[in-house]
Amino acid sequence: MQSELCNKMNCADEGASAVTAVGRGPAAVEGVSAREALRAPVRQAKWYLGLLLFVAVSLPIVLIPRRIAVGLGGMAGSLAFRLLPRVRRTAVGNIRESLPYLATLPEWDPACGGPETIARRTFANFGRTVVEVLKLYYGCGAGLMERVEFRGMEHYERARKKGKGILFITGHCGNWELMALTFGARIADVAVVARRQKFPRFNGLLDRLRHGFGNRVIYAEGAARSIFFRLRKQGIVGILIDQAVQANEGAVVDFFGRGAWTTTMPAAVAARTGAPLLPIFIHREKGRHVVTIYPEMERAPSGDPLDDTRRLNRAIEGHIARHPDEWLWVYRRWKRT
Numbered sequence: 001m002q003s004e005l006c007n008k009m010n011c012a013d014e015g016a017s018a019v020t021a022v023g024r025g026p027a028a029v030e031g032v033s034a035r036e037a038l039r040a041p042v043r044q045a046k047w048y049l050g051l052l053l054f055v056a057v058s059l060p061i062v063l064i065p066r067r068i069a070v071g072l073g074g075m076a077g078s079l080a081f082r083l084l085p086r087v088r089r090t091a092v093g094n095i096r097e098s099l100p101y102l103a104t105l106p107e108w109d110p111a112c113g114g115p116e117t118i119a120r121r122t123f124a125n126f127g128r129t130v131v132e133v134l135k136l137y138y139g140c141g142a143g144l145m146e147r148v149e150f151r152g153m154e155h156y157e158r159a160r161k162k163g164k165g166i167l168f169i170t171g172h173c174g175n176w177e178l179m180a181l182t183f184g185a186r187i188a189d190v191a192v193v194a195r196r197q198k199f200p201r202f203n204g205l206l207d208r209l210r211h212g213f214g215n216r217v218i219y220a221e222g223a224a225r226s227i228f229f230r231l232r233k234q235g236i237v238g239i240l241i242d243q244a245v246q247a248n249e250g251a252v253v254d255f256f257g258r259g260a261w262t263t264t265m266p267a268a269v270a271a272r273t274g275a276p277l278l279p280i281f282i283h284r285e286k287g288r289h290v291v292t293i294y295p296e297m298e299r300a301p302s303g304d305p306l307d308d309t310r311r312l313n314r315a316i317e318g319h320i321a322r323h324p325d326e327w328l329w330v331y332r333r334w335k336r337t
Contacts, residue, residue: 054205061131062138069135070128077127081120091119091329101257107321121325125284129175136181137209144289145182148282152293156187159276159296165231167266167277169297171242171316172328174282179291180238181212189214191230192238193223224265231275238280239266241309242316242327244335251306252337255313259337267308270299277308279315283323292319 061069081088095115102108112118135141159166168190170176184190192210196219210217218226218237227237244261252259270277276296282289294315300307320327 058134058138061134062140066135066140066143069131073127073129073131074124075127077124077130078120080127081123087330088119088123090332091122092116094329094333095119095324097258098256102321102324105317105321107318112324118324119329122327122329125174125326126328126330132175133177133209136178136212137205141178141181144178145185147288148178148182149285149288149290150187150293151290152295155278155293155295159278160234162274162276163234164273165234165275166236167231167270167275168236168238168280169241169266169277169312169315170238170280171240171319172331173316173319173323174284174326175289176240176282177209178289179280179282180210180215183291184215185213188236189216190236190238191216191218191226193218193220193227193240195220195243224269227269228273231269231273239263241266241312242333243331244333251309253306253309253313255333256317258334260334261336262309262313264305264309267305267312270308271303271305277312279312279319281319283319283326
């Protein structure tokens with residue numbers, strides 16, 4: 001099973017490219033290649049402009065006191081809500097279509113408001129998160145990490161004593177980068193599974209941030225071998241499972257009542273290794289961040305990784321229902337379904 005998982009994760013891109021090329025024929029492929037050749041410099045220029053903007057904006061933020069900077073980040077996020085209509089529509093639409101299911105969850109509070117209200121707060125929260133990540137990137141986040149509170153540590157200790165490593169399961173909730181770095185700094189290092197960014201320089205920026213405090217990154221391409229190795233050493237692997245994956249990487253699993261492509265890899269690895277699956281999330285509370293570690297997820301009686309994946313999705317749904325304005329609603333979670 002380990003070999004099968006590795007092969008699936010390693011060969012996806014090659015197979016897809018080959019099938020596409022054969023199906024289109026030589027002339028079509030040449031046309032596509034020519035268009036791509038023209039688009040590549042434009043994309044490169046956009047990335048460099050973005051990098052310059054990043055430097056221009058981030059350096060002043062580092063010099064501003066944390067509370068003021070985070071407040072300005074929230075204001076910038078609220079402004080983005082008004083200035084980015086396409087992204088706003090995506091967020092509002094995702095929330096609107098999810099609300100009927102959210103209303104059925106015991107964690108949901110109707111006082112959270114409607115789609116527009118939640119989306120506006122989501123943008124503001126993301127603005128704060130960006131500022132906090134910049135502080136962390138430039139090494140000015142010590143005070144931020146000191147204010148993080150951990151709850152449910154008994155669940156972590158119980159899982160650690162099993163000696164089979166730990167699979168932390170989470171999503172793009174709150175300041176997920178802060179959660180990983182603070183856990184690495186104060187408790188134990190974490191290997192985070194992440195997708196490689198298209199622009200190498202941006203990828204390098206994220207690598208520099210994520211490798212802080214002994215943490216490391218396992219790239220999703222060919223991740224299975226590294227994950228198995230890490231677990232054999234009784235290490236911790238963190239996986240965000242709320243991203244749409246390719247058909248060969250997972251299955252369509254219900255998420256807020258709608259089918260979404262979801263990775264089944266964590267459940268399959270847990271079945272193979274016996275590593276416990278622990279949901280872990282971060283949220284804002286009274287001016288600080290709180291990380292909550294939940295009890296080990298009970299495996300489905302069927303032993304089917306797909307059933308376990310449904311349970312993991314339910315854990316994420318519950319957290320988002322409690323803190324709906326701290327999830328990344330701007331992401332197209334239900335694409336290709």
